[in-house]
Amino acid sequence: MSDARANGQTPIIISLVVSLMLAIAPAPDWAEPFRPDWVTLTLIYWSMTFPGNYSVGVAWIIGLIVDVAQGTLLGQHALAFTIVIYVTVKFHLQLRQFPILQLTATVFALLALYQFVLFWINGVAGVNAPVVAYWGPVLSGTLVWPLVSIILAGLRQRVRR
């Protein structure tokens, strides 16, 4: 873990920035509800790998940025990220041992938790949205998770070097 800090975390920061860009990139209308939660997936991966460096604090700050970028209630994504990353960090040792299939299932649960927090806040704030807007990202996010984890694992080799 300390190597990661010593080596500079540029690859990790770049991956987070890229995930933010994917989150705000324009997409056709029909694809919009199925946009994977790129930032969530990236954060889950890094907090699982380096829980000492990437924990709830980083998640919270990135959540605020996402809130501003998407024009949602300030603090909504921040809260959702914080909760999801808390669970991830709490169980990171187990998660690291999981085979890819089981890990993907866990990521599904984490994404569902994430959307649930958003859903809950939207409910309190009185924002309505179609159901597909909540389930779409969970399903697509689960599908792309193996790919994301392979790419980020490649980056991780660089961090460790």
Place this chain on the structure above:
Amino acid sequence: MAAAESKKQHRSPYSPALGLRLLLLAGLSILIQYIDHRDNHLDAVRKAIGATVYPLRVVVDAPVSAWRWLDDTTASRNQLQLENSRLNTERLMTQARLQRYSALEAENSRLRDMLEARTRVRERVRVAEIMSVSANPFRHVLVVDKGTNAGVFDGQAIVDANGVVGQVIEAGVASSQCLLISDPGHDLPVEVNRNGLRTIARGTGNFDQLDLPFLPNNADIEPGDLLVTSGLGGVFPSGYPVAVVDTVTRIPQEPFALVTARPSAALNQVREVMLIWDDEDKEPEIPEPEPEPEAIQPVDSEAGSDTGDLTDESTPESEDESGDETEGETNE
């Protein structure tokens, strides 16, 4: 990433501080959500964070603008000639229409003079390009490439060639976020062009549908009626086309008819929009309707719009002033 640095002391993920940090950050998130929901005290924070997001938007937008640039520069001579002739005919037709329009405008202002009403001032418009459309299906927000440095202000109306698109909700320095009229939290005061019937058009979260929830069963409205902005509400100048009534369903036992309309503007296809500056120097006078609190109530839309139609004449708002100030700067 200063926060990551500050956490050096909590190296172990198992330290009791993790739970504590969760509680702290969750509490903080709920607190700022509460503040953000209630008022706009956090605008400065939003702007600051928004400034960090701006470069990302530019990068994300780069491939699209590069493609358009390439498309423009490599257009063939033939294509250009075709487009040129098409534009020329279009210009002629518009000019012909404009001649009538200016006569009508003169007549209108004369009539208004006779009524001792304030002459309606001409609006100034400026074209802005759309940088990105909301990535969030809950909110129909788009980002345009003009900000406060171009004189954009919060609450400014945005139209495209066919009708009203939305309004600025957050004017950043070099880009601004705009709420579309189709956002589920957006309410827009409109009137039926045929008979002046006033009502509220509410977004549905669907790009091609608006609801008119407050029309009684006996209201004089038919499919095909054009809805235009009424100018009440103070955000949109009056007379811009908003939508065409699509369906009218009258259910006898219900108090209100179910009316849906289709926005005139192509909300999900626009690439350029026009920002409108309402060039007025005078103070609002009696005949001019006063702005209502807001045409948009992103969250308390229920309570707000029920009474919106009744209260808008009686609640003066200071919003106009802020608009005028920004405008003053740009004029100089």
